[in-house]
Amino acid sequence: MITTVDARELGIDRPVLMLDKQRCLRNIRRMADKASKQGLSLRPHFKTHQSLELGRWFRDCGCERITVSSLPMAEYFAGDGWSDITVAFPYNLGQASQVAALARRIDLKLLVSSPVGAADLAASITTGVEVFIELDVGHGRTGIAWDDYAGQQRALDTLAAKPSITFLGFLTHAGHSYRYSVGQLPGLNSEVLARLATVRQRWQPQWPQLLISSGDTPCSTVCDDFAGIDEIRPGNYAFFDMQQASHEVCKPSDIAVALIAPVVAVYPQRQAAAIWGGAVHLSKDLYSDSEGHTVYGALCPLAADGSWGEPLKDLRLSALSQEHGMISADKPEALDGLREGQLLAVLPAHSCLTADLMGSYCLPDGTWLDMLTSTKPR
Amino acid sequence: MITTVDARELGIDRPVLMLDKQRCLRNIRRMADKASKQGLSLRPHFKTHQSLELGRWFRDCGCERITVSSLPMAEYFAGDGWSDITVAFPYNLGQASQVAALARRIDLKLLVSSPVGAADLAASITTGVEVFIELDVGHGRTGIAWDDYAGQQRALDTLAAKPSITFLGFLTHAGHSYRYSVGQLPGLNSEVLARLATVRQRWQPQWPQLLISSGDTPCSTVCDDFAGIDEIRPGNYAFFDMQQASHEVCKPSDIAVALIAPVVAVYPQRQAAAIWGGAVHLSKDLYSDSEGHTVYGALCPLAADGSWGEPLKDLRLSALSQEHGMISADKPEALDGLREGQLLAVLPAHSCLTADLMGSYCLPDGTWLDMLTSTKPR
Numbered sequence: 001m002i003t004t005v006d007a008r009e010l011g012i013d014r015p016v017l018m019l020d021k022q023r024c025l026r027n028i029r030r031m032a033d034k035a036s037k038q039g040l041s042l043r044p045h046f047k048t049h050q051s052l053e054l055g056r057w058f059r060d061c062g063c064e065r066i067t068v069s070s071l072p073m074a075e076y077f078a079g080d081g082w083s084d085i086t087v088a089f090p091y092n093l094g095q096a097s098q099v100a101a102l103a104r105r106i107d108l109k110l111l112v113s114s115p116v117g118a119a120d121l122a123a124s125i126t127t128g129v130e131v132f133i134e135l136d137v138g139h140g141r142t143g144i145a146w147d148d149y150a151g152q153q154r155a156l157d158t159l160a161a162k163p164s165i166t167f168l169g170f171l172t173h174a175g176h177s178y179r180y181s182v183g184q185l186p187g188l189n190s191e192v193l194a195r196l197a198t199v200r201q202r203w204q205p206q207w208p209q210l211l212i213s214s215g216d217t218p219c220s221t222v223c224d225d226f227a228g229i230d231e232i233r234p235g236n237y238a239f240f241d242m243q244q245a246s247h248e249v250c251k252p253s254d255i256a257v258a259l260i261a262p263v264v265a266v267y268p269q270r271q272a273a274a275i276w277g278g279a280v281h282l283s284k285d286l287y288s289d290s291e292g293h294t295v296y297g298a299l300c301p302l303a304a305d306g307s308w309g310e311p312l313k314d315l316r317l318s319a320l321s322q323e324h325g326m327i328s329a330d331k332p333e334a335l336d337g338l339r340e341g342q343l344l345a346v347l348p349a350h351s352c353l354t355a356d357l358m359g360s361y362c363l364p365d366g367t368w369l370d371m372l373t374s375t376k377p378r
Numbered sequence: 379m380i381t382t383v384d385a386r387e388l389g390i391d392r393p394v395l396m397l398d399k400q401r402c403l404r405n406i407r408r409m410a411d412k413a414s415k416q417g418l419s420l421r422p423h424f425k426t427h428q429s430l431e432l433g434r435w436f437r438d439c440g441c442e443r444i445t446v447s448s449l450p451m452a453e454y455f456a457g458d459g460w461s462d463i464t465v466a467f468p469y470n471l472g473q474a475s476q477v478a479a480l481a482r483r484i485d486l487k488l489l490v491s492s493p494v495g496a497a498d499l500a501a502s503i504t505t506g507v508e509v510f511i512e513l514d515v516g517h518g519r520t521g522i523a524w525d526d527y528a529g530q531q532r533a534l535d536t537l538a539a540k541p542s543i544t545f546l547g548f549l550t551h552a553g554h555s556y557r558y559s560v561g562q563l564p565g566l567n568s569e570v571l572a573r574l575a576t577v578r579q580r581w582q583p584q585w586p587q588l589l590i591s592s593g594d595t596p597c598s599t600v601c602d603d604f605a606g607i608d609e610i611r612p613g614n615y616a617f618f619d620m621q622q623a624s625h626e627v628c629k630p631s632d633i634a635v636a637l638i639a640p641v642v643a644v645y646p647q648r649q650a651a652a653i654w655g656g657a658v659h660l661s662k663d664l665y666s667d668s669e670g671h672t673v674y675g676a677l678c679p680l681a682a683d684g685s686w687g688e689p690l691k692d693l694r695l696s697a698l699s700q701e702h703g704m705i706s707a708d709k710p711e712a713l714d715g716l717r718e719g720q721l722l723a724v725l726p727a728h729s730c731l732t733a734d735l736m737g738s739y740c741l742p743d744g745t746w747l748d749m750l751t752s753t754k755p756r
Contacts, residue, residue, distance in 0.1 A: 007472030014450065014473070047700055069701045070654075072392065089701055090642035092654055093719035094385030095392070113643045113652070120718050141702055142643050142652045175699065264468035265491045265520050274491070274520045276448075276470055280734045280751075284662040321553065322425055322730055323447045323467055324519060340498050341471035352700055356658045357735070373658075 002312060002337035004301035004344055007262050012343060015281045016260050017358035018306060019369070023256035024238055025057060031220065031237050032061045038226050043067050043086060043213070045235025048352045050371040051361065052080045054238070067233045071095050071102065076372045078106050085109065086213075088173065088233060090134065090142050091117050096124035103127040111171060113142040118155035122162040131159055132171035132213060137195045138188075139175045146172070146195045149202055156203070169211030169230070170199055177218040182248040189223040197228045218249045241351035242298050246287045252298060257361070258308050258345035259297070259354060261325060266338050271329040273338055277346055278323040283353035289316065296320050297346040299327060306364025308345035317346060380690060380715035382679035382722055385640050390721060393659045394638050395736035396684060397747070401634035402616055403435060409598065409615050410439045416604050421445050421464060421591070423613025426730045428749040429739065430458045432616070445611045449473050449480065454750045456484050463487065464591075466551065466611065468512065468520050469495050474502035481505040489549060491520040496533035500540040509537055510549035510591060515573045516566075517553040524550070524573045527580055534581070547589030547608070548577055555596040560626040567601040575606045596627050619729035620676050624665045630676060635739070636686050636723035637675070637732060639703060644716050649707040651716055655724055656701040661731035667694065674698050675724040677705060684742025686723035695724060 007013060028044075035042035044058055047069040055066070055077060065084035068074045071092065074085045083106045090113035091099075102108050104127055112118040113134040121131065133155050136143035144151040159167045174192045177185060196212050203210055215232025217240075226232065239257045240250040261277030282297055289295045295318065298311035314334035319326040325346070329335045348354035355361075361369040385391060406422075413420035422436055425447040433444070433455060443462035446452045449470070452463045461484045468491035469477075480486050482505055490496040491512040499509065511533050514521035522529040537545045552570045555563060574590050581588055593610025595618075604610065617635045618628040639655030660675055667673045673696065676689035692712035697704040703724070707713045716722075726732035733739075739747040 007470075012472065013470070013476065014448075070392075089654070090652060090718075092385075092391070092640050092642050094390065094640050094721075098391065114645065114718070116718055117643060140648075140650075141697070141699065141704060145648075262470050262472050264470050265495060267492065270518075270523075272518075274468060276467070279661065279663070279731055283657065284731070285657070319519075321519065322734070326519060340468075340492070340494055343472075353657055353662070356700070 002301055002335070004338070004342045005304050007341055007343050009304055010302070010306065010343060012260055014262070015277045016362040017355060017360065018258050018260050018308075018345065019361040019363055020256045020307070021363060023254065024054070027238050027240065027254060027256060028058055028061050031234060032063065035232060040226055040229060041065070041231040043231050043233045044238070045069070045088065045233050046077060047073065048235040048238055049355060050373060051369050052077070053369045055080060055082065067235065071098055073372055074108065075102055078102060083107055086132070086233070087111065088171065090114070091121045093120045093124060099129070100125060100127040103129045109168065112155055112159070114144060115151050115154035115158070118158040122158050122165060126164055128164045128166070130166045130168050132168050135170050135172040135199060137172045137174050137192050139173060141173070141175060143172060146199055152199070152203070167207065169207070169213065170196070171213040172196065174214060174216055174219060177216045178243065180218065180247065182222055185218055185222045185249070186225070189219045189225060192219070193225065193228055200228060217244065218247065221249050236352060239351035239355070241348050242295070243285070243287045243349055245298075245347070246289065252311055252347060255347045255351070257351050257355065258300065258347055259358070260302060260343050260362075261346055263338060263340055263342045263344060266335060266340060268332055268335055271332055271335065273327040273329070273335060275325040275327065275344055275346070276323060277325040279320045280322055281354070281357055282320060282325070282346065282348055283350060283357055284320055285350035285353050287349050293318065295349065296325065297348050300345040300347060302343045302345045311347065380679055380713070382716070382720045383682050385719055385721050387682055388680070388684065388721060390638055392640070393655045394740045395733060395738065396636050396638050396686075396723065397739040397741055398634045398685070399741060401632060402432070405616050405618065405632060405634060406436055406439050409612060410441065413610060418604055418607060419443070419609040421609050421611045422616070423447070423466065423611050424455060425451065426613040426616055427733060428751060429747050430455070431747040433458060433460065445613065449476055451750055452486065453480055456480060461485055464510070464611070465489065466549065468492070469499045471498045471502060477507070478503060478505040481507045487546065490533055490537070492522060493529050493532035493536070496536040500536050500543060504542055506542045506544070508544045508546050510546050513548050513550040513577060515550045515552050515570050517551060519551070519553060521550060524577055530577075530581070545585065547585070547591065548574070549591040550574065552592060552594055552597065555594045556621065558596065558625065560600055563596055563600045563627070564603070567597045567603060570597070571603065571605055571607070578606060595622065596625065599627050614730060617729040617733070619726050620673070621663070621665045621727055623676075623725070624667065630689055630725060633725045633729070635729050635733065636678065636725055637736070638680060638721050638740075639724055641716060641718055641720045641722060644713060644718060646710055646713055649710055649713065651705040651707070651713060653703040653705065653722055653724070654701060655703040657698045658700055659732070659735055660698060660703070660724065660726055661728060661735055662698055663728035663731050665727050671696065673727065674703065675726050678723040678725060680721045680723045689725065
């Protein structure tokens, strides 16, 4: 029997992204404590939340340096006093002048992700910048292959020849970890550490100060071995999401954001219901539940104080179109108590994309927090 | 050998959504002409573009009535003089007062999608509104089943008992057409028409004026039989996209929007490249190409005048993360000529979601068109 709040009782008439500040602060603190105990520099990735206010919560936990995924995002956070920012995205030649302008204001760290990228940077930048060489340690996205020493040498030579460029070290994002379940992560982590250790061994004699930056949310959360790593850059852990919960990297009760969605149709006969909460709210990212179903989010009851409960059994968010979210029930009684006009909380499959789409956060007390991509109300 | 423009030559430094106005106008006119010849009322769905300016292009082609997918979208277009708007989404009980306010200003048409939804509307609305009963003719999303006459009767009785409600007829979205290829669409269309004909036959004696509204983009574009349909509501046809092209509903040369994305890394050895153009720009909707690969968009060269060419052979946008788009090449030489700092045009898998994410349109002359969800520059 589902017991969830009526939309009119809570005064929420459309999809909003509710933020559980206590959970979020707990997640932020837990990672800060872990990094501190491990002697790691923590440079959290702010692409997950994209919010000045949330950034201040990290700052209050002692965070002084951050990661972003674009230059506009770096400019946005620089405007709130962040002065040490890594843009963890391949250098974009078309933004050379904006990069230079920002590098004059803050301690800006850039990535070169190929030998040609290093040459592009060297040719286009005159301001002083600090640079990581991005390595691919198995993810297969961007970066010079971890074992391509010739490519690394070319990039290093290019950077070293340019006095305004300071070479910092090597950076990687082992993002294939997002496809691994909790039991597989230590093995993956060991492989990544071993690969980075050989890179360090190869270049440390020449570059004794070199830094190694790694650390995605799954490995940073689950693993305890960071040997050879100087800095970690997880981001998703501030919110977590159902992709992470489905891999048991977190529990559903760690997830700090939920899309609050009005129930607009209930079809007991065909064991289905519809919410106003679709691809323009949640994104079309997905995960597999324990029975192997494709799912777009976990459905939870919402209380009158804006808090949500554990995911409802036997209900799945099984399809999304632009504004519609479709709920499938595994048995007719799983819909008992659900009614048009109520609200459900949806724990997103991928919280970063949901936050980006929603453009703002609502706290249970009615406060709204803006973000970089803040939109007009949908 | 790829020949595509350098970002600095065009002055585009980040992902933007380029709109080909001539193609869009051609698409708008073609559907208007078809509807006119068929004697159909055309009520285009504006969720695809969400733009006041584009709305005026439809108006210039004789369009007087529109479809939207949410009440905020209806309010947005009402502000630009649209006075006959159907909200093709199940009635949201939590917005009763906003619905009433808008219904006092314009000719607002609503959907009830279940017998309970009809009761909710009747109980919560005092302003005069016009109402369609939504039918499910096989899509399996929302609506009373086309053959559930008992459910239709309950909804009809509820609506008829409320003097402020005018029952207009039945509306359906046969959205399963988006999964069909061009050769299968006439068969699907016939099935939908037959189902709607039985509904009309059942209720016309009692409601002689009832209207039937149907017509998604695939069937409206491809089919020529609209017997028994009074109104069509396609939307995607204004832009089309690669999902439609992959089903041969349109040609790639009909697609009127492209994400312009900077090339940020090229990896000839592993037959890959990266663009700045990810899930926050394109959405994670996808299609299958002719070889069965999962693809997120078609890659085209861009010219210095902002126009793009036909999709490049042997290249696929094969993976997206938040900001990264990954290109896979089927052979090493398929990347010849591609270089960091250039721009590529990406024909989206699903243009509606891409437009919603991008929040504005750029014309080749540098004009920008806002839309409902206009965001700050990314």
